[in-house]
Amino acid sequence: MSKDQKLILLNVIFASSLVVANVIAGKIVMLGENLTIPAAVVVYAVTFLITDIVHENYGREQAKQTIIFGFIAQIFASVMILFGQMLPAAPFAQESQQAYETLLGQNARFVIASLAAYLTSQYLDVVIFSKLKKLTNTRHKWLRNNISTASSQLIDTTVFITIAFIGSVPNIWIMILSQYVIKLGIAVLDTPIFYLLTKKRKQKRMDEPIQATS
DSSP: OOHHHHHHHHHHHHHHHHHHHHHHTTOEEEETTTEEEETTHHHHHHHHHHHHHHHHHHOHHHHHHHHHHHHHHHHHHHHHHHHHHHSOOOGGGHHHHHHHHHHHOOOHHHHHHHHHHHHHHHHHHHHHHHHHHHHHTTSOHHHHHHHHHHHHHHHHHHHHHHHHHTTTSSSHHHHHHHHHHHHHHHHHHTHHHHHHHTOOOOOOOOOOOOOOOO
């Protein structure tokens, strides 16, 4: 697989993760007695890993381009879901229409929360990663990967949950803390994947032709 093909694949996975995360964001999951998080938390955390991989391998401007592609994908998906919801359901399929609206019926509040959190956190991730990369050069990749993700995930979590759930979910700060703790754990766990996918492969040197001596 060529370098360009790998970049395309990363962008596809990035955009797909964003769309899936937005679709399942409305489901609240309880882990144990106190941890409450949106179902999208694990899927969405993948996007920060991909942004860092793109940034490390292809540069800051390409990482920004990936973020823009993701934003367009979210807008397109939201419009298509709304269009599908507006289409008249067959008389014998009213139950499926209700299920569609329950699963995919994104209200404006969720869409605004998702887009605001996305743009703020993803661009912050790029800025912090870029500054740390200049300071560390080729060393300490784990440092820029984890610090940029930890910082941006805090902003993302706070912005999204505050806009999407304030007034409808009790103890919203517990939800924010719960989600952030889970995201930090994922960020630490995906560090080996970051190293694996940003490993610089040594180019094979062509043997010099042997010159005949006279």
